[in-house]
Amino acid sequence: MFGRSWKVATVGGIPVNVDSSWVWIAVFVTWTLWEQFSVHYPNVSSNAALGFAVFAAALFFGSVFLHELAHAVAARLNGIKVLGITLVVFGGFTSARSEEKGPGPAFLISAVGPGMSLALGGLFWALAKATDTWSGPLSGALGYVGFINFLMAGFNVLPGLPLDGGRMLQAVTWRITGNQNRGTRIASRAGMAVGGLLICLAAYESVALQDLFRGIWLGIIGVFILQAARGSEQSIRIRDRLAGGTVADVMTAPPPAIPADMTLSEALDRFLRGHEGEAFPVLAAGKVIGMVSFGSAREVGARDPLRPVRDALIPLDNVLIAAPDERLDTVSDRLGAGRAALVLRDGELVGAVSGRGVYAWATTLR
Secondary structure (H helix, E strand, O other): OOOOEEEEEEEOOEEEEEEHHHHHHHHHHHHHHHHHHHHHOOOOOHHHHHHHHHHHHHHHHHHHHHHHHHHHHHHHHOOOOEEEEEEEOOEEEEEEOHHHHOHHHHHHHHHHHHHHHHHHHHHHHHHHHHHOOOOHHHHHHHHHHHHHHHHHHHHHOOOOOOOHHHHHHHHHHHHHHOOHHHHHHHHHHHHHHHHHHHHHHHHHHHHOOOOHHHHHHHHHHHHHHHHHHHHHHHHHHHHHHHHOOEHHHHOEOOOOOEEOOOEHHHHHHHHHOOOOOOEEEEEEOOEEEEEEEHHHHHHHHOOOOOOEHHHHOEEHHHOOEEOOOOEHHHHHHHHOOOOEEEEEEOOEEEEEEEHHHHHHHHHHOO
């Protein structure tokens, strides 16, 4: 959905990433604030106005980070693994399986984000009032960040996916009906309604009120919400399809296997060289006993190239494995988008399955 991202920090073991789209909004927000400070505070020099703009922008993006960190902390407190926080053009998102502990924790994890924004809005509003008598530009910067946090809190509780309010609606519906998919479907359709409403509002702002700038931004946000909500509903259909399929329906031919007794020197020459990013299954008596990669083979083979491949094994416990009769929805959870698994039947290699292959099967199935 977004572009390339860069890891900029790690907080409490949680990676914090910045998407390339965020750079543009950071520059835009700073430039807009610089112009506002220059207009509203004519006695302030251009350099000072820029300094206040950078300060306000930093507080704003810090607030977005704290909003997402609140989600992450709530997930951690509920025993849910947090994969990372990413700042993007429209704010940020926290990668965590919030639904895995049930609707109650899912509701709490979603609600703490707007709660954090509301608290920050109150804090910055109070600081703006406290500094108003002795520093107009500083008070203006704090007041702007307070207003934006109040706006973030109100916007995020709108009842439609992918907003926090949509996830709260999803959790409430899930708790009432006992059906997670129904909760997701209702929240997705509510998200489509919110997105459509914002697009209509964007048209009104642009045509009736002649505010093209605000209209364009409302339209972009509306389209983003509409597409994300549609994606959430589509994910339900995909998951239903996956639940009706097995690994045998989608697996491909097995990768080349390397005999366990082959020397590492021969394995490097015949299989591994030129495939540095791959790993190959290792067979002994017709059974898979592990895998070997260029790195593991070279590490052992550098000392003794005539040692057998079995001495450079990646243990089977560290290898993704699936069974031919395993349901695709459970396999998909393990694979994600970019991973692959060996398909074994009673230890014998019968095929391979990838996350991309599973998704392609689910989206093309009729």
